[in-house]
Amino acid sequence: MSDPLPPAPLDTDTRDLRRGFHLQPFEDALALEEGASPRTIEAYRRDVIRCAAWLRDQRITTARDITPAALREFVYHLKDLGLAGSSIRRNISALRTWFRILVAEGLVHTDPTERLDAPQRWRTLPEVLSVDEILRLLAAPQLDERLAFRDRAMLELAYGAGLRVSEWIGLAVKDVLLEDGLVRVFGKGSKERLVPIGRSAIGAVAVYLRELRAVLERGQGKGILFLNGQGKPLTRMGAWKILRKYVDQAGIEKAVSPHTLRHSFATHLLEGGADLRAVQEMLGHADIATTQIYTHVDREYLRSVHKQFHPRA
Incomplete structure (x- = not known):
């Protein structure tokens, strides 16, 4: 897809941007020190002005106030506009060159582009289960199985939290x-x-504690909630085998790992309208940028729905 946006005009409004974001020193350095061609200077100038205009709409009016988080949001904004990966990569290259020059000139002291990912480096997630698949998985443990109460509680808690x-x-x-x-x-x-x-997770854990855990406990449980058939704490491999068993029983053909339940938890919350900061807190992410990958996945989901069902997609 080609870049759908025209070059930014040099009107009075743009001249205000040029002062606040040091665009003249940037362009001078491109021409005199970097030896850039007029075409490259024009492309970089347009990309940086576009970013500056977007930042101003976010109430960021000077280059020194730009944060890594603001630039990450700008990159997602470009993707939402429908720009091709090549255009987004050029934008990111322009931003990196811009800040390299501003730092060298002493106009800013830090470079917020240092950790800015280009599209080819955007993280991808494992498969996310649909709500229907999750419901089938949670219903898979049958009560005639000896450890069904434990398994149901474990799956409910893993996904529910x-x-x-x-x-x-x-x-x-x-x-x-x-x-x-x-x-x-x-x-x-x-x-x-x-x-x-x-309620579902609370009920499943309560039944497991009342009906089964005390039976499994033989003095080797160490206070751990989920025990294996020998009364010892469940291992990572044991948990994986239990999950694999019920994925097969539920007829789910996707590649499912324990982490898939965590990804599904976050994605379903955001699809339902949950606040990103709240999801960050529940997931235990130190940096909200880690949580923002789920908004990217949600955007891709919305695009796929639009493409599939909208008559003019």
Whole structure:
């Protein structure tokens, strides 16, 4: 797809942008020090002005106030406009050159483009299960199986709280606060967070605690919530085998790992309109940029729906 936007005009409004974002020193350095061709200077000038105009709409009016997070949002904005990957990569190259020059000239002290990813480096996620597939998976454990109460509780909690596999096999009994509808999770770096759980997860865990865990416990459970058939804490491999069993029983053909449940948790929340900051907190991400990958996935989902069902797509 070609770049659909025309070059930015040099009107009074644009001249204001040029002052606040040091565009003249940028263009001078491109011509005198970088030896750029007139065509490259014009393309970079247009890309940087476009970014500056978008930043001003976000109430950022000077180059020194630009943050890495703001530039990441600008790149997603370009993708939402429908720009091709080649056009977005050129925009990013222009921004990096812009800030390299501004830093060299002493006009800014930090470079917010250092961690800016180009489209070919955007992270991709494993398969995300649909809501229907999740419901089939959660219904797969049959009550005639000896460990069905444990397995149902484990699946409900893994999906219902968006846990990493290390988190749900490491949960202690005391960390499940059923009366409050919360689980206390110790994530990466032993960072603690409280995650809400719904009625289904609360009920499944309560039944498991009442009906089965005490039977499994033989003095080797170490206070851990989920135990194997020998009464010892469930291992990562044991959890993976249990999940694989029920994925097969549910007739799900996608490649599903324990982390797929976490990805599905986040994606379903955002598709339902959840706030990104709230999802970040529940997932235990230190940087909201990590959570923003799910908004990218959600945008791709919306595009696929539009393409499939809109008569003028």
